Amino acid sequence: MSENIVVVGSTNADMIIQLKKIPKPGETVVGGKFSSAAGGKGANQAVAAARAGSAVTFISRIGNDMFGDTSLKGFVNDGINVSNIIRDSVEASGVAFIFVDENGENSIAVASGANAKMSSNDILNKKDVVVGADILLMQLEIPLEAIETAAQIAFDSTVNIILNPAPAQYLSDELLQKISIITPNETEAKILTGVVINNEADAEKASQILLDKGVKAVIITLGAKGAYVYSSTYKGLVPSCKVKAIDTTAAGDVFNGALAVALSKGKELKDAVIFANAAAALSVTKLGAQPSAPYKEEIYKMLESETENQITENL
Numbered sequence: 001m002s003e004n005i006v007v008v009g010s011t012n013a014d015m016i017i018q019l020k021k022i023p024k025p026g027e028t029v030v031g032g033k034f035s036s037a038a039g040g041k042g043a044n045q046a047v048a049a050a051r052a053g054s055a056v057t058f059i060s061r062i063g064n065d066m067f068g069d070t071s072l073k074g075f076v077n078d079g080i081n082v083s084n085i086i087r088d089s090v091e092a093s094g095v096a097f098i099f100v101d102e103n104g105e106n107s108i109a110v111a112s113g114a115n116a117k118m119s120s121n122d123i124l125n126k127k128d129v130v131v132g133a134d135i136l137l138m139q140l141e142i143p144l145e146a147i148e149t150a151a152q153i154a155f156d157s158t159v160n161i162i163l164n165p166a167p168a169q170y171l172s173d174e175l176l177q178k179i180s181i182i183t184p185n186e187t188e189a190k191i192l193t194g195v196v197i198n199n200e201a202d203a204e205k206a207s208q209i210l211l212d213k214g215v216k217a218v219i220i221t222l223g224a225k226g227a228y229v230y231s232s233t234y235k236g237l238v239p240s241c242k243v244k245a246i247d248t249t250a251a252g253d254v255f256n257g258a259l260a261v262a263l264s265k266g267k268e269l270k271d272a273v274i275f276a277n278a279a280a281a282l283s284v285t286k287l288g289a290q291p292s293a294p295y296k297e298e299i300y301k302m303l304e305s306e307t308e309n310q311i312t313e314n315l
């Protein structure tokens, strides 16, 4: 296992309530079921990549508390290199409160804690780690200055960068020009481009706007429909595997982690998206963020059964 994925991002402890429906402002909904799980978009992507089969180094900031200890233990169990995780002696670990409804849809509120303290200096101190990456994978749950510094270092060293722009916010053209692949979902694509995505033509339009800003390739994740890809090697929808969703939390994170693994192993973009779609589909069949990230054997099994289904459907 020589390929090395470096993930820069957040770590959270997720407090989950499964309910019939997600409460609206001012509303109380009873009858929920509580559980907790390891989460955070950065951590979820690091765990997803490690389980999907690559060596992973994670750069993150966690509190010096019980939640930080639990997250760290989980990363070690998954074989992730944790020597660049910073323990913040002042701020608490990040915490997310997640409501999941009966259709598996969610609503998330995050108290960022130590994640919000990740700085440009933190990244400059880890410059060698970023330079040594095959792929740098990032999200937007830590301050933009840290993302921009990591992107600059990676770009200067010709390290490919995958940016999952979640949660979405305005991004400068200067940053976008350094990104090899951007992976928004429909909501994030709308915030970044102004295009409401109802069909493939809309996805193409949104992708074109991002490509015009200098991103090299665009993948818009479309939930159960799959992912729309616009790159120099492939343009079109890559359909997802059909599953019954229990909890869609972290499906995007698992997609990104698995995508990075497939690309680091030299797969073409379309094949990498097929692999990532299978991983994401598996993740929605289980509750919780990191507990739902599949292992590579499960992903291959899913891909095999999909191929068999397609052959049967075509007969």
Ligand code: RIB
Pocket: 010, 012, 013, 014, 038, 039, 040, 041, 044, 095, 096, 108, 110, 141, 249, 250, 251, 253, 289
């Ligand atoms: O993408 C899902 C993640 O978003 C959760 O694990 C939660 O921690 C929030 O960061």
